[in-house]
Amino acid sequence: MILFARLPMAVATGTSLAVIAVNSLAGWVGHLGREPIAWGMTGGYLLAALVGMTAGLRLSGRWGPALLRRVFGWLLLIMAGIVLMNNWTAIAALLFKRS
Numbered sequence: 726m727i728l729f730a731r732l733p734m735a736v737a738t739g740t741s742l743a744v745i746a747v748n749s750l751a752g753w754v755g756h757l758g759r760e761p762i763a764w765g766m767t768g769g770y771l772l773a774a775l776v777g778m779t780a781g782l783r784l785s786g787r788w789g790p791a792l793l794r795r796v797f798g799w800l801l802l803i804m805a806g807i808v809l810m811n812n813w814t815a816i817a818a819l820l821f822k823r824s
Contacts, residue, residue, distance in 0.1 A: 734790055 726737035756762070785793060809816070 734794070 726732045726740060727734060730737075732740070784796075788796070
């Protein structure tokens with residue numbers, strides 16, 4: 726949104742978070758009554774989100790926008806690496822599948 730729509734960082738961040746929240750809520754509601762809710766994992770994600778939100782609010786007042794973007798970019802790369810490592814077996818099976 727920042728690059729293609731040229732939206733300010735605050736607007737792009739708010740829009741992105743709103744879309745994620747609505748999407749997550751829709752998925753959660755869709756599973757109600759079908760499967761038991763993993764309250765431990767749900768609480769863990771909620772706690773991580775609250776810690777991240779609090780840290781972001783505190784740091785945004787101290788750090789400039791350029792540094793915040795750089796730190797956020799590194800955080801995204803680290804998270805992408807973790808996701809890739811956790812799923813490497815499945816990815817490798819698809820990539821190196823012999824017919």
